[in-house]
Every structure is written in structure tokens, then in C-alpha cells.
Amino acid sequence: MRYSLLAGGKRVRPILCIASCELVGGDESLAMPIACAIEMIHTASLIHDDFPCMDNDDLRRGKPTNHKVFGESTAVLAGDALLSLAFEYIACKANNVSPDRLVRVFAELSSAIGSKGLVAGQLVDIESEGKVVSLKELEFIHVHKTAKLLEACVVCGVIIGGGNDNNNEKVRIYARFIGLLFQVVDDILDVTKSSMELGKTAGKDLVSNKATYPKVMGIDEAKNFAYHLMNQALQQLACFDTAKAAPLYHLAYYIANRQN
Amino acid sequence: MVFSTVLTSVPNLYLTRKPKNIHIQIRCLSSPSVSISSQSNLTQFDLKAYWATLYAEITQKLEEAIPVKYPDQIYEAMRYSVLAKGAKRAPPVMCVAAYEIFGDNRLAAFPTACALEMVHAASLIHDDLPCMDDALERRGQPSNHKVFGDDMAILAGDALFPLGFHHIVMHTPPELVPESRLLRVIAEIARTVGSSGMAAGQFLDLKGGNTVDFIQEKKYGAMGECSAVCGGLLAGAKDDEIERLRRYGRAVGVLYEVVNDVLLSKSTEKEGTEGQEKKGKGYVRLYGIEKSMEIMEELRSKAKNELDGFEKYGDCVAPLYSFIDYAINRGFNVSDLSQ
Numbered sequence: 001m002r003y004s005l006l007a008g009g010k011r012v013r014p015i016l017c018i019a020s021c022e023l024v025g026g027d028e029s030l031a032m033p034i035a036c037a038i039e040m041i042h043t044a045s046l047i048h049d050d051f052p053c054m055d056n057d058d059l060r061r062g063k064p065t066n067h068k069v070f071g072e073s074t075a076v077l078a079g080d081a082l083l084s085l086a087f088e089y090i091a092c093k094a095n096n097v098s099p100d101r102l103v104r105v106f107a108e109l110s111s112a113i114g115s116k117g118l119v120a121g122q123l124v125d126i127e128s129e130g131k132v133v134s135l136k137e138l139e140f141i142h143v144h145k146t147a148k149l150l151e152a153c154v155v156c157g158v159i160i161g162g163g164n165d166n167n168n169e170k171v172r173i174y175a176r177f178i179g180l181l182f183q184v185v186d187d188i189l190d191v192t193k194s195s196m197e198l199g200k201t202a203g204k205d206l207v208s209n210k211a212t213y214p215k216v217m218g219i220d221e222a223k224n225f226a227y228h229l230m231n232q233a234l235q236q237l238a239c240f241d242t243a244k245a246a247p248l249y250h251l252a253y254y255i256a257n258r259q260n
Numbered sequence: 261m262v263f264s265t266v267l268t269s270v271p272n273l274y275l276t277r278k279p280k281n282i283h284i285q286i287r288c289l290s291s292p293s294v295s296i297s298s299q300s301n302l303t304q305f306d307l308k309a310y311w312a313t314l315y316a317e318i319t320q321k322l323e324e325a326i327p328v329k330y331p332d333q334i335y336e337a338m339r340y341s342v343l344a345k346g347a348k349r350a351p352p353v354m355c356v357a358a359y360e361i362f363g364d365n366r367l368a369a370f371p372t373a374c375a376l377e378m379v380h381a382a383s384l385i386h387d388d389l390p391c392m393d394d395a396l397e398r399r400g401q402p403s404n405h406k407v408f409g410d411d412m413a414i415l416a417g418d419a420l421f422p423l424g425f426h427h428i429v430m431h432t433p434p435e436l437v438p439e440s441r442l443l444r445v446i447a448e449i450a451r452t453v454g455s456s457g458m459a460a461g462q463f464l465d466l467k468g469g470n471t472v473d474f475i476q477e478k479k480y481g482a483m484g485e486c487s488a489v490c491g492g493l494l495a496g497a498k499d500d501e502i503e504r505l506r507r508y509g510r511a512v513g514v515l516y517e518v519v520n521d522v523l524l525s526k527s528t529e530k531e532g533t534e535g536q537e538k539k540g541k542g543y544v545r546l547y548g549i550e551k552s553m554e555i556m557e558e559l560r561s562k563a564k565n566e567l568d569g570f571e572k573y574g575d576c577v578a579p580l581y582s583f584i585d586y587a588i589n590r591g592f593n594v595s596d597l598s599q
Contacts, residue, residue, distance in 0.1 A: 099439035
């Protein structure tokens with residue numbers, strides 16, 4: 001569990017959660033337990049995604065994947081244990097958040113990672129390998145595999161920080177665009193960068209015949225699409241206090257312009 | 261001790277196949293500490309009817325909780341395991357029974373009861389994977405990964421865990437169960453499944469070693485414990501009552517498994533060398549039949565003693581007493597209840 005959780009990673013999801021909490025006037029300390037739990041959930045999904053029968057990755061966050069080091073059986077259990085630890089952590093450590101808000105947090109998170117979220121995206125991704133994929137299917141994959149959890153991060157942050165439903169919807173849409181942006185940029189980087197620069201196996205998408213934005217649209221259109229998504233995301237922040245929204249503005253820029 | 265006929269099921273948490281006239285008599289059902297009223301409850305309570313009613317209700321709710329949508333395969337895989345005809349629904353039934361000691365509206369307990377079954381199914385799907393126990397069959401049908409593939413099985417388990425939690429928070433009526441109690445239920449289930457609970461048990465089981473007691477408690481006792489505790493938590497039972505339920509649930513869970521072990525080794529004795537591979541790898545192999553029977557009696561006694569602490573709740577405790585007897589006597593076949 002520790003190997004994968006503490007391997008590095010950018011911690012984008014926990015940061016999104018904390019930034020969203022602060023966006024609506026909440027304190028970082030309120031969001032911290034949920035932010036950590038989100039990272040556990042994300043890590044769990046990566047461990048399982050990397051399995052031979054799934055994406056079959058040897059490298060993750062610059063190191064050998066969990067099952068390569070510990071074996072598949074331990075890796076299955078580590079993923080399961082991290083997922084359950086996340087839920088336990090929120091239930092036990094978020095002492096300063098009211099129970100009714102925590103229940104909403106559970107509703108949001110559990111919806112994002114199951115058959116309506118992460119799992120659905122991963123499934124369709126696997127099933128699409130080697131097939132001609134439409135833009136609509138590609139969007140389904142990335143909304144579910146990536147965007148849904150990012151949406152949950154920001155919405156949970158807003159719930160914990162005491163935001164209202166309108167705030168919720170704005171940040172949710174922001175996160176939807178960020179999520180897609182994340183993947184489009186990921187796809188572009190896979191084509192343009194080496195493994196060492198990326199920290200994970202490069203060129204995999206081409207070898208595995210996976211559907212990607214550059215493949216479906218061409219690399220230039222994909223880059224244009226990325227900037228379009230970034231701008232759409234930023235528009236959602238217009239109604240918030242500029243200073244409080246600054247981290248989320250800059251996160252959007254970072255995701256669009258990152259090199260790994 | 262009297263027994264007859266052959267039991268051919270593979271040991272798992274609860275029996276999967278019809279135990280044709282298997283019967284184990286423990287020297288006495290009563291002990292000096294048991295009051296007359298609880299003893300008469302034991303003989304009068306109709307566990308089969310109680311279980312059958314709950315079985316039908318819970319199965320229907322599970323059916324509604326996992327409708328097939330796009331992408332279909334994941335829902336088919338989830339339903340395949342959760343709605344298997346051979347499922348006994350022991351965790352949900354235990355949860356409702358524990359709830360009903362203290363609470364008076366089972367609607368409060370049903371969402372958690374369903375969640376326990378989802379989480380239980382998820383852990384079984386993962387346990388059966390080739391890299392884990394590599395089981396070909398589960399609940400009287402091919403294992404999930406045999407039908408849907410390893411990747412789908414991993415995903416089905418990954419989807420069922422959060423669905424359980426989602427189901428609890430979305431369907432438990434807040435007027436019946438305050439949110440603070442729901443959080444304790446979620447914490448309890450999460451802890452049971454995780455690195456100090458069932459995952460630990462499974463890990464140690466796979467790695468080998470002699471800590472069979474620890475493994476049995478973690479793998480089998482954990483679910484019984486969790487189910488009983490969740491029922492109590494939902495109903496607002498006091499902390500000492502929760503701990504009593506915890507000890508009871510753990511004892512009954514392990515008792516089931518020890519009895520499975522004993523029944524299986526009795527049947528392989530009859531089968532001869534052919535049955536050697538199927539011999540239980542737990543208590544019987546380590547301690548032998550006689551000692552295992554002693555352990556059975558200890559667990560039975562322990563579970564009963566815990567329930568005796570609920571004497572003031574009278575008849576409400578009857579179902580939990582009857583689970584203990586059922587663990588040993590298996591008076592009916594649970595899978596018949598699904599007809």
C-alpha cells in the first residue's frame with residue numbers, strides 16, 4: 001500500500017479538493033482527510049489498472065508497478081485495502097466536518113469510482129482496444145475514467161467548505177473540462193515524450209492500439225482541443241472571488257501545459 | 261456423535277451443496293448458565309421461515325440495486341455474483357437480526373444489509389481470481405472470472421465495494437438512522453474489508469504459515485462480526501452491546517467454518533484417498549478431528565454466552581441463538597430458500 005501511495009505522484013486530486021474547499025471559504029484542515037482519502041482511492045485504481053490483464057504496465061510514477069514488485073495477489077489486496085482505508089479514513093478522521101456533509105461526500109465519491117464512474121471508463125477503454133472508436137466513445141472513456149473522480153474532488157471540497165448547490169455545479173463543470181483536458185494532454189504527451197521524461201511507459205498507446213485523441217483528431221487538432229477545454233474550464237471560475245479561485249486557475253494552466 | 265452420507269462441497273464460508281442428512285450432535289444444547297426462556301426460544305424459533313422471508317426481500321432489493329445499463333458487461337458481472345442462486349445471504353440476515361434486537365423498523369437495516377452482501381460478493385470475486393485462490397466454482401456456479409474474464413472480475417469487485425457504500429448513504433432513511441450512526445457503519449464495513457480485516461486474512465492465507473486461528477478470524481469471523489455490529493449500530497445499541505455483538509458475530513463466523521472443516525473431513529474419510537485434496541486446510545488438518553470438535557463446542561458456548569447478556573430483550577434475540585444451532589446442525593439447506 002505504502003509503495004504505491006508514497007511513490008510520488010503529483011497529488012493533483014487532493015490539491016483540487018483542498019483548493020475547492022478554500023474557494024468557498026473553507027479551511028484546508030477541514031478538507032485534508034478527504035483529500036488524503038481521494039489520493040488513496042486514486043492510487044488503488046492505478047494499482048489495479050496496471051495489472052497484466054488490464055493495461056499491463058510495468059512502470060508507474062517512475063517506478064516498477066506494484067504487481068511487478070509484490071506479485072499480483074498482493075497487488076489486488078493492496079488496491080482493495082487502499083480503497084477501504086479511504087472510506088474508513090473519511091469516516092473516522094474528518095472530525096470537524098458535520099456528519100450530514102460527510103454522508104454527501106460518501107455519496108459523491110462512491111458514485112465517481114464505481115460502475116457509473118471509474119470502472120465504467122476502464123471497462124469501455126479495455127473493450128475499445130483494437131477497434132475504431134468514435135469521438136463520443138472516447139469522451140465517454142475519459143469522462144468516466146478521469147473526469148468523474150476529478151469532479152468528485154472539487155464537489156467534495158465545496159461540500160466540506162460549506163458551498164451551495166450553485167457553487168457545486170460550477171466547479172463540477174470546471175472539473176469535467178479539466179478531466180478531459182488531463183486526458184487529451186496525456187495522449188499528446190504519450191506520442192511526443194520518452195518514458196524517462198514521462199515517468200511511465202511511453203508510446204504504449206500506439207503499441208496497444210488504444211484509442212486516443214491524437215489518433216482520432218490528429219495531433220494539431222488535439223492541441224487546439226486542449227486549449228479550448230482549458231478556456232471552458234476557466235470560464236466556470238468567473239463568478240468566484242479571484243484570489244480564492246487563483247489555485248484553480250493555475251491548476252488548469254498547469255494541466256494544459258505540463259510536460260509529464 | 262452421529263453422522264451419515266457424503267458431503268461433497270468445497271469448503272467456503274458457508275455450505276454450498278445440499279448436506280444430505282449430515283448431522284452432528286454436540287453433547288448438550290444447554291449449559292447451566294442458560295435460562296429456561298432462552299432455551300425454549302431455541303426450540304421454538306422457526307429459523308427457516310425467518311431466513312426465507314428475509315432472503316426473498318433482500319434478493320429483490322439487490323436485484324433493483326444493480327440494474328443493467330451501459331456498459332452492460334460490468335452490470336452482468338456484478339449481478340452474476342451478487343444474485344447467484346447459491347448465495348445464502350448470511351451477512352444481510354445476520355445484520356437484520358441483530359438490528360431487530362434493538363430496533364423496530366427493518367427498513368433502517370435493509371440498505372446496509374444489501375451493502376454487506378455486495379461487499380461480501382466483491383471480496384469473494386477477488387478471492388477466487390487465478391492469482392489468489394484460483395477457484396473454479398463459487399456458490400454452485402463457475403467463478404466470476406471464469407465466465408467474464410480476469411479483467412472484468414477485478415472491475416466487478418472494484419465496482420461492488422463503492423456501490424455498497426453508495427447504497428447505504430442513498431437509501432437509509434435519515435429519519436430512522438442519524439448520519440452520525442451511518443458514518444460508524446461505513447467505518448465498520450471499511451475496516452472489516454481492509455488491511456486489518458479480511459484483506460489481512462486473505463494475504464496470510466495465501467502466503468501460508470501456521471496462524472490458522474488468526475486467518476480464520478480475519479477471513480471468516482470478520483464478516484459475521486461486521487454484520488452483527490452493523491445491525492446494532494443502525495439501531496443505536498450502546499457501546500457495550502455493540503462489543504457483545506462483535507464477539508458473538510466473530511464466534512459464529514468462525515464456528516461456521518470449523519463445522520464446514522469437520523463435515524468435509526468426515527466426508528473425505530468416506531471417500532478415501534480421492535478426497536484428500538479437498539480436505540480442509542484449517543482446523544482439522546492442524547488439530548485433528550477431536551480437538552476441532554472441542555473448538556466447535558468452545559465457540560458455540562462463547563457465542564451463546566454473549567447472547568445471554570441480551571436477556572432483557574427476550575424473544576428478539578431468538579434468531580441469533582438459532583444461528584448458532586444452525587451452524588452446527590444445518591437443519592435445512594439455505595439454497596432451497598431461493599426457490
